Amino acid sequence: MQINKIEVSELVEDSLPEYKKNSVNRMLKLLIKSKTGLIGLVIVLIVTIIGIFAEQLAPFDPNAINPMLINKPPAWLEGGEFAHFLGTDNLGRDLLSRIIIGTKVSLIVGVCSIAIAGFIGMIIGLVSGFYGGFIDNFFMRLVDSFLAIPNILFMLVVLGVFGPGLLTLILVIGATQWVTYARLVRGEVLSIKERDFVKASRTLGTKDRTIVFKHILPNVISSFIVVSTLSIATAILLEASLSYLGLGIQPPMISWGGILEGGRNFLATAWWISTFPGIAITITVLGIIFLGDWLRDVLDPRLTK
Amino acid sequence: MNMPSKERKQSIETERDVLLEVTDLKKYFILDSGWFNRKKEYLKAVDGVSFHLEKGETLGIVGESGCGKSTTGNLIMNILEPTEGSILFNGKNLSKISKEELREERQHIQMIFQDPYSSLNPRLKVFDIIAEPLISHNLFKGEELKEKVQELIETVGLRKDQLNRYPHEFSGGQRQRIGIARALALNPKLIICDEPVSALDVSVQSQILNLLARLQKEYNLTYIFIAHGLPAVKHVSDRIAVMYLGKIVEIATKEQIFSRPLHPYTEGLLAAIPIPDPTLRKRGNRNVLEGDLPSAVNPPSGCSFHTRCQYATQLCKNETPKLLEFEKGHSVSCHYPIVNSKGILVKESVVN
Numbered sequence: 001m002q003i004n005k006i007e008v009s010e011l012v013e014d015s016l017p018e019y020k021k022n023s024v025n026r027m028l029k030l031l032i033k034s035k036t037g038l039i040g041l042v043i044v045l046i047v048t049i050i051g052i053f054a055e056q057l058a059p060f061d062p063n064a065i066n067p068m069l070i071n072k073p074p075a076w077l078e079g080g081e082f083a084h085f086l087g088t089d090n091l092g093r094d095l096l097s098r099i100i101i102g103t104k105v106s107l108i109v110g111v112c113s114i115a116i117a118g119f120i121g122m123i124i125g126l127v128s129g130f131y132g133g134f135i136d137n138f139f140m141r142l143v144d145s146f147l148a149i150p151n152i153l154f155m156l157v158v159l160g161v162f163g164p165g166l167l168t169l170i171l172v173i174g175a176t177q178w179v180t181y182a183r184l185v186r187g188e189v190l191s192i193k194e195r196d197f198v199k200a201s202r203t204l205g206t207k208d209r210t211i212v213f214k215h216i217l218p219n220v221i222s223s224f225i226v227v228s229t230l231s232i233a234t235a236i237l238l239e240a241s242l243s244y245l246g247l248g249i250q251p252p253m254i255s256w257g258g259i260l261e262g263g264r265n266f267l268a269t270a271w272w273i274s275t276f277p278g279i280a281i282t283i284t285v286l287g288i289i290f291l292g293d294w295l296r297d298v299l300d301p302r303l304t305k
Numbered sequence: 306m307n308m309p310s311k312e313r314k315q316s317i318e319t320e321r322d323v324l325l326e327v328t329d330l331k332k333y334f335i336l337d338s339g340w341f342n343r344k345k346e347y348l349k350a351v352d353g354v355s356f357h358l359e360k361g362e363t364l365g366i367v368g369e370s371g372c373g374k375s376t377t378g379n380l381i382m383n384i385l386e387p388t389e390g391s392i393l394f395n396g397k398n399l400s401k402i403s404k405e406e407l408r409e410e411r412q413h414i415q416m417i418f419q420d421p422y423s424s425l426n427p428r429l430k431v432f433d434i435i436a437e438p439l440i441s442h443n444l445f446k447g448e449e450l451k452e453k454v455q456e457l458i459e460t461v462g463l464r465k466d467q468l469n470r471y472p473h474e475f476s477g478g479q480r481q482r483i484g485i486a487r488a489l490a491l492n493p494k495l496i497i498c499d500e501p502v503s504a505l506d507v508s509v510q511s512q513i514l515n516l517l518a519r520l521q522k523e524y525n526l527t528y529i530f531i532a533h534g535l536p537a538v539k540h541v542s543d544r545i546a547v548m549y550l551g552k553i554v555e556i557a558t559k560e561q562i563f564s565r566p567l568h569p570y571t572e573g574l575l576a577a578i579p580i581p582d583p584t585l586r587k588r589g590n591r592n593v594l595e596g597d598l599p600s601a602v603n604p605p606s607g608c609s610f611h612t613r614c615q616y617a618t619q620l621c622k623n624e625t626p627k628l629l630e631f632e633k634g635h636s637v638s639c640h641y642p643i644v645n646s647k648g649i650l651v652k653e654s655v656v657n
Binding site (some may be wrong): 201207 | 418472
């Protein structure tokens with residue numbers, strides 16, 4: 001019974017080759033116009049590069065313990081050394097090197113867990129909102145039950161059973177965060193579904209799958225992106241809390257959250273241990289949010305001038 | 306899958322040249338009264354509507370907001386499933402065929418929407434909007450598709466180079482033209498126009514109406530024209546159906562409706578048409594309707610119009626009048642049809 005096998009996107013691209021070029025031009029134009037977007041992109045690029053080349057960039061071995069250099073303040077304070085620019089921690093390890101190495105894990109955890117959460121949430125939200133009825137009820141009750149479980153408790157149990165590790169951490173954060181997306185996407189789908197252009201699409205005889213991907217998804221994506229960028233921050237911070245509880249990233253591996261929580265006991269005497277990874281988190285999250293704002297604008301054709 | 310009966314029906318329909326036959330159509334929406342409330346309540350949006358439509362004609366459906374006219378349109382479009390009744394399009398019962406067959410059948414019935422701002426996806430270019438039906442039914446590809454879309458946009462009076470723009474760059478009238486081009490793309494037989502001009506400026510309204518009239522001639526289209534007032538359908542319709550609370554109260558040719566309304570509600574609608582000349586305004590003895598449409602959840606007993614009808618009697622409260630043919634092509638559902646503007650017909654009720 002399946003008659004048309006040709007994908008819609010293929011046809012459109014065939015018929016309009018100038019189509020793609022236009023959108024790339026538009027993206028660049030919008031990027032140059034929006035200063036926050038540019039700042040966001042630069043920050044995210046720098047952080048990503050640091051993450052990728054962390055080993056080469058770190059001036060010292062981040063795990064080298066030196067009893068002579070315990071709690072050295074940053075270079076610009078009295079007693080600080082230029083070599084250890086951001087100071088050292090309670091075991092005499094170079095803080096700058098640790099933050100650079102920690103970039104990798106924090107970014108991976110933040111981005112991957114939100115990618116997983118977003119993917120699951122998006123699919124469930126779309127299906128739930130579009131088909132409604134029993135499927136909708138089923139998924140929404142599932143969401144409710146997930147919301148009823150305290151996040152940290154759930155994570156502790158799972159990490160306790162499966163043992164801490166990078167992959168488990170990512171999965172466990174993803175598994176708790178998808179709920180937000182499912183609800184958000186479902187709500188958006190419910191409102192978009194009632195708009196006339198979706199109704200029009202049905203009357204034209206367009207298939208459900210095409211309606212979802214061509215009409216509903218593009219209209220959901222902007223709020224989705226804004227929420228995901230904000231959630232990356234949450235994920236990085238969740239990783240920090242779990243690391244503090246001893247169930248996150250395990251000691252030889254370094255993450256920002258781990259350094260931050262490790263310095264908590266020394267806030268009065270060596271404030272820099274917790275402060276600098278905190279600043280790193282803040283800058284990264286800000287960059288991602290700025291970039292997300294710009295992305296949202298790019299995806300909305302109404303905002304071109 | 307019962308081919309013989311389908312063929313038989315088709316042959317009957319072609320003789321009479323009837324494109325659409327709606328019989329006793331009903332749509333009841335179940336009101337969500339919560340988990341613990343056993344009593345189910347229904348909103349009777351459409352409550353027994355019957356009419357037929359011949360090829361090439363335009364039927365205007367008129368009524369207040371909430372009278373079920375748009376629901377009727379959506380039922381014919383098969384966006385909603387009817388609770389009861391049948392819709393025969395070209396002899397096929399659209400609510401009885403499979404999903405895939407229905408998708409094929411949709412080529413022949415198209416719709417133009419009221420709000421040109423929400424009927425076009427803001428994230429698609431005009432090209433993609435007009436091309437969507439052609440791609441969905443796999444009719445054209447590549448260069449041919451491009452040519453067809455260009456032809457369509459020029460048919461509705463826009464330019465080829467506007468295809469590469471987004472809907473927000475167009476005015477309401479232009480957007481409605483895009484919507485019309487999309488509806489035309491599949492070469493439909495029937496187009497349901499759901500208040501296509503009520504969201505537009507007065508000056509643009511006539512342009513769109515003229516365009517629709519031109520297209521009807523060129524493509525031999527049949528229209529169902531839904532509107533909330535009589536003036537909007539006056540110039541386009543051949544026949545007019547007046548709806549009140551989910552029922553057709555009067556259906557007749559345009560001339561009959563305007564010159565000799567039989568139902569008090571139609572009379573009220575005619576009286577509600579503004580008269581541009583102030584000197585003429587006071588002379589007419591105008592029976593402007595008062596009150597609001599009653600709730601469709603608990604419709605009034607008997608004739609649903611009796612709560613607002615100045616001629617209502619005990620009979621109207623007790624018995625529901627049937628839609629009966631009063632003169633040729635002129636049916637009315639009223640116990641005491643009006644014969645002239647001065648008063649009511651003093652004779653035995655139609656039912657007795």
